[in-house]
Amino acid sequence: MTEQTTGQAQETTPYTKPLPEPTAASRPFWEAAREHRLLIQRSRKTGQAVFYPRLVSPFGPDDELEWFEASGRGTVYSYTVAHRPTAPQWAGDTPYVIAIVELDEGAHMTTNIVGCEPADIHIGMRVVVEYDDVTPEVTLVKFRPE
Amino acid sequence: MSLRGKAAIVGVAEFRPTRYTEGATTLGMLAEVARDAIGDAGLEMGEVDGLITEAFAEAPFMAPSTLVEYLGLRARFAEIVDLGGATGAGMVSRAAAAITAGLCETVVCTTAARREQRTASAPKRTASTGWAGRRTDRTPYAEFEEPYGAIGANFGYAMIAKRYHHEYGACADQRAKIAVAQRYNACHNPDALFYGQPITVEDVLNSPVVVEPLHLLEIVMPVAGAAAVVVTSANKAAKLKQRPAYILGAGENTTHRSITYAPSLTNSAITVAADSAFKMAGVRRKDIDVASIYDCYTITVLISLEDAGFAKKGEGGAFVEEHNLQFDGDFPLNPHGGQLSFGQAGIAGGMSHVTEAARQIMGRSDGRQVKKCEYAFVNGNGGIMSEQVSLILGRDR
Numbered sequence: 001m002t003e004q005t006t007g008q009a010q011e012t013t014p015y016t017k018p019l020p021e022p023t024a025a026s027r028p029f030w031e032a033a034r035e036h037r038l039l040i041q042r043s044r045k046t047g048q049a050v051f052y053p054r055l056v057s058p059f060g061p062d063d064e065l066e067w068f069e070a071s072g073r074g075t076v077y078s079y080t081v082a083h084r085p086t087a088p089q090w091a092g093d094t095p096y097v098i099a100i101v102e103l104d105e106g107a108h109m110t111t112n113i114v115g116c117e118p119a120d121i122h123i124g125m126r127v128v129v130e131y132d133d134v135t136p137e138v139t140l141v142k143f144r145p146e
Numbered sequence: 147m148s149l150r151g152k153a154a155i156v157g158v159a160e161f162r163p164t165r166y167t168e169g170a171t172t173l174g175m176l177a178e179v180a181r182d183a184i185g186d187a188g189l190e191m192g193e194v195d196g197l198i199t200e201a202f203a204e205a206p207f208m209a210p211s212t213l214v215e216y217l218g219l220r221a222r223f224a225e226i227v228d229l230g231g232a233t234g235a236g237m238v239s240r241a242a243a244a245i246t247a248g249l250c251e252t253v254v255c256t257t258a259a260r261r262e263q264r265t266a267s268a269p270k271r272t273a274s275t276g277w278a279g280r281r282t283d284r285t286p287y288a289e290f291e292e293p294y295g296a297i298g299a300n301f302g303y304a305m306i307a308k309r310y311h312h313e314y315g316a317c318a319d320q321r322a323k324i325a326v327a328q329r330y331n332a333c334h335n336p337d338a339l340f341y342g343q344p345i346t347v348e349d350v351l352n353s354p355v356v357v358e359p360l361h362l363l364e365i366v367m368p369v370a371g372a373a374a375v376v377v378t379s380a381n382k383a384a385k386l387k388q389r390p391a392y393i394l395g396a397g398e399n400t401t402h403r404s405i406t407y408a409p410s411l412t413n414s415a416i417t418v419a420a421d422s423a424f425k426m427a428g429v430r431r432k433d434i435d436v437a438s439i440y441d442c443y444t445i446t447v448l449i450s451l452e453d454a455g456f457a458k459k460g461e462g463g464a465f466v467e468e469h470n471l472q473f474d475g476d477f478p479l480n481p482h483g484g485q486l487s488f489g490q491a492g493i494a495g496g497m498s499h500v501t502e503a504a505r506q507i508m509g510r511s512d513g514r515q516v517k518k519c520e521y522a523f524v525n526g527n528g529g530i531m532s533e534q535v536s537l538i539l540g541r542d543r
Contacts, residue, residue: 020290085295108406
């Protein structure tokens with residue numbers, strides 16, 4: 001994989017933003033993200049994609065979830081540009097974009113849109129996954145314009 | 147079994163919102179405002195046999211019994227309600243249900259938020275880390291949202307507003323009008339945080355954009371405060387000194403925790419909650435004399451007006467333009483100023499919509515009393531349009 005990261009892992013100052021703590025349910029997602037792959041779940045019964053990772057299918061007691069590699073492509077479902085930080089650790093990052101991305105597989109994810117000016121973003125814009133290796137252990141799944 | 151007319155709010159107490167408390171405990175505030183509401187109802191402690199409180203950090207578990215003990219109650223019914231901003235309304239519907247089921251007769255519902263000014267040396271509370279950095283939240287929200295800065299509620303309501311613009315057109319002017327009307331109301335309520343500080347539509351639109359498209363004056367100010375109500379059986383209510391506010395209808399709907407997974411950003415769970423409440427009450431939308439609608443943000447009110455059935459979907463902006471939302475207007479909305487202008491004291495902020503609706507029905511909203519107030523609609527909204535509780539209160543059973 002050759003995706004450009006946004007470089008935060010190269011900073012000498014420690015990463016101070018909240019980090020995910022993987023659980024038994026989510027570990028495959030975060031391990032795949034470190035390898036720059038987008039691994040999510042879908043219903044064995046209907047094929048419907050679901051995010052976030054779960055132990056239990058929301059589609060019925062006779063259903064099970066299976067992992068699959070998503071395309072990493074989707075559209076901006078909605079977004080906001082934060083002109084004031086949503087938490088103190090983001091004070092130096094304004095303006096930044098928080099968005100819900102609708103993956104082509106159908107599931108929604110909250111994420112950041114990077115790699116463009118906030119003013120250039122619109123609902124319905126095509127985006128593609130952008131892996132951000134924020135620490136040696138953790139890679140966050142962000143998106144940039146396609 | 148319907149709750150219609152089975153129980154009533156007979157006592158109300160509320161602390162004036164302040165920016166900070168000094169040396170207060172949440173437990174003490176919860177007890178004090180509960181005591182005041184019981185006194186307001188003209189009841190003795192021994193007559194109260196139920197207690198509902200919110201979850202609060204000072205009592206990590208067994209909060210209801212902690213308060214029962216503190217107040218010297220003997221409770222046949224004691225519980226926590228945890229529905230975010232819908233907690234206050236949810237306490238009232240649960241109290242009415244417990245009373246109707248015969249579990250108890252008189253329930254005090256209490257909420258409070260203390261807010262101490264932080265000293266420079268005190269540890270900062272950030273994201274889901276507790277004090278001193280201890281991770282306390284292991285929900286999917288903490289795992290899949292906080293790392294992206296999706297923290298608090300501002301971002302979520304901003305994304306709702308952006309999507310609303312996309313689907314139905316811009317509504318900034320109309321949202322501003324909601325904030326302005328509520329500020330007018332607050333200027334008639336000396337207890338409101340922003341009493342004496344009128345604003346204009348231009349003030350709202352010229353205030354800084356915090357999260358696009360929401361401006362500073364469209365966002366609640368967090369404050370300290372407390373609010374409590376006493377709910378009792380209709381039979382007992384009829385024997386008390388003051389006019390009761392009868393609970394005629396209640397409805398509830400919860401669909402998600404994080405806005406990411408909401409079934410829709412612009413069609414909320416209020417529809418189910420409000421339809422249930424109106425159906426139970428047998429009251430029509432046009433019968434409502436005062437609307438006490440949860441207003442953490444202006445966009446919340448706009449969407450609530452639509453989903454509660456006062457305006458058609460996508461026509462909330464036109465509804466706001468066509469109506470005068472002041473307490474002395476043709477569609478009185480949040481006469482106490484709403485949380486936007488009264489102040490949001492945590493969970494007590496949501497309860498303020500209950501206390502104000504009850505006071506209006508009781509005819510006790512001095513200086514901002516809605517004339518001929520027979521029916522009130524209350525909506526509580528928790529999380530990011532996550533938990534919805536609607537109530538219909540009325541002057542007669």
